[in-house]
Amino acid sequence: MLNRRDLLTALVTASIGATATPLRTLAASLQEGRKKLPWRNWSGSQHCLPQARVAPASVSELQEMVASSKGVIRPVGAGHSFSPLVPTDGTIVSLSRLSGLVDHDPASLQATVWGGTRLGDLGKPLEDVGQAMINMPDIDDQALAGCLATATHGTGLTIGCLPTFVQGLQLVDGRGNLHDCDADNNPELFKAARVSLGAVGFITQVRLQNIAPYRLRRESHWRSFDEIVAAAESLAGQHRNFEFYYVPFTGMGFTDTHDFTDEPIASTEKLDANEGVEDLKLARDWLESVPKLRELILGAYMRTLESEVTIEKSWKNYASERNVRFNEMEYHLPREHGIPALKDIRQVLEANHPEVFFPIEFRYVKGDDIWLSPFYGRDSCSIAVHRYFDEDFEPYFKSIEPIFRKYQGRPHWGKLNTLGREDLRALYRHWDDFAAVRREYDPDGRFLNPYLHSLLG
The missing domain is CATH 3.30.465.10 (Uridine Diphospho-n-acetylenolpyruvylglucosamine Reductase; domain 3)
Known part of the structure; x- marks a missing residue:
């Protein structure tokens, strides 16, 4: 008997022929930098050939390195940011040995x-x-x-x-x-x-x-887009953690909730999220030119998917393994603008970008008083759009970003955006206060790579 993934593959392959997508290679010459170690982020969209890459084993070693080195110094973590915060031809510093x-x-x-x-x-x-x-x-x-x-x-x-x-x-x-x-x-x-x-x-x-320490009961339910957006505010208020995903060209999405529980650790059978994304890519490759058929097949398939429940320790229940790489744009909007903005994004996406298959992610975040926090002074909704790492993200993101800006969005600092210094100054009332503190503690601009120099230099 066919399982659901085999069923989806059979439905898609019976509809239309597939096309192949070439892989993009990293645009860097190892011959030119044979004595240097290139760096790139997780998706491959940001890369550089720094003069040095170091990982100090102590705070004193880090202090000595900063005091004695020349040129720009940038910290690097896991490389999960998509914005150009790291790239420099100076020194890249990992704190991976300062861990625990x-x-x-x-x-x-x-x-x-x-x-x-x-x-x-x-x-x-x-x-x-x-x-x-x-x-x-x-x-x-x-x-x-x-x-x-x-x-x-x-x-x-x-x-x-x-x-x-x-x-x-x-x-x-x-x-x-x-x-x-x-x-x-x-x-x-x-x-x-x-x-x-x-x-x-x-x-x-x-x-x-x-x-x-606490346990969480995590539940995921497949629903229609209209059902999700109608219930989103209510569900956000009912559950400790609530988010949802909309899958383009399906009319369907799923909600994800977490709540405190004392129940014993347990789990229902789960779909592999990475395989699910690959399935969506397959459907896109075969059915991109016939979006109505794509929606019919995928929508019908998703209505057969069962809800999932996972009861686990908190730190094991929040994160999901992401093996399919992508590039991402995410903006944080005033809470009241979240659902209207999402509806506009869906309309533009499905009218102009049949090449997109990655789900759109929608989350809620409480406001705060941190100077450069995108959530400063307002409870927010975060909307994230994604594009497969090996495909050109610019046309899609360029058409979506004006919607984010129309609804007073502030970009996630680690995600792709096109905002410049004056755009950001207008969004952050303490921009100049931050810049003054930055100059006080880094008067020589040691931490400013070209991107940050354009914003703060």
Whole structure:
């Protein structure tokens, strides 16, 4: 008997012939840089050939490197940012050797963590000392310092982005000096450093506010687009964490919720999300020229999919493995504009871009008071659009970005956008305050690569 994936393949292959997509190669000459190590991000859209790549083993080693090196210095984490925050022909510095739990306080449920710690490596050590992160994003490969630099977030109507959990920071500035800061000690630096684009200093240690370990019940349900958008606000209020995905050219999507539970760990059978994306690509390749047939087949197929339930420790239940690479644009809009913007995006997408198959992701984030947080001063909805890594993202993103801007969106710092200095200044009331602190702690512009120099130099 055919399983659902075989059924989908049979339906698609019976409809129309396939086309092949050539792979794109990294545009860098290894011959020219034979003594250097090239760098590229996860998707391959950002790359450079730095003069040096270093990974200090201690804070003092990092301080010495910053004080003695020449040219631009940029921090690098897991490379999951799509914007050009890292590329430089100077020095790239990884904090991967500054990783793990430093200290913890069982009374306050706070923990001090090295900035180079990957989120996926933090769950178990925190659990072992009776703590857990308040929330997590849907990818846990990122380094903690990089999450703060770009205001990485999960989803939840009453939960802020990851920098809102930060109670204190330690960082190395542009001349190699070490600073500690929190709301009472160096408060201006703290306001700037919690979301800093890596332009104020290297974040070496982070003091996080956590909560006691907890389990989550995660449920995913397939629904029609109209049903999802009609229920989204209600579902966001009913569940601790709520997000949804819309699959282009199907009329269908799925909702994803998380709630606290004491139930025993268990799971229903799950679809492989990476295989699912590959299936959507197959359908696109074969049916791109007949979108109505594509919607008919995929919509019918998705209506056969069953709901999924996973009960697991929090740190195991948030993230999903992402093996299919993509490029991404994400904007954060005032909450009241989220659903209207999504409807406009769907209309433009399905009228003009039959080549797109990646789902659109929609999340909720609580507002905050961090200077360069995209959620500053307003509860927000985040909408993310994706394009397969080996295909040209520019036409699609160029047609969607004006919708984001129409609805007062602020771009995710780690995602692709075309905004310049004056655009961003208009969106952030503390832009000049941030720039002043940046100059104070990096007066020589050591942390400004060409992209950041265009914004802050």
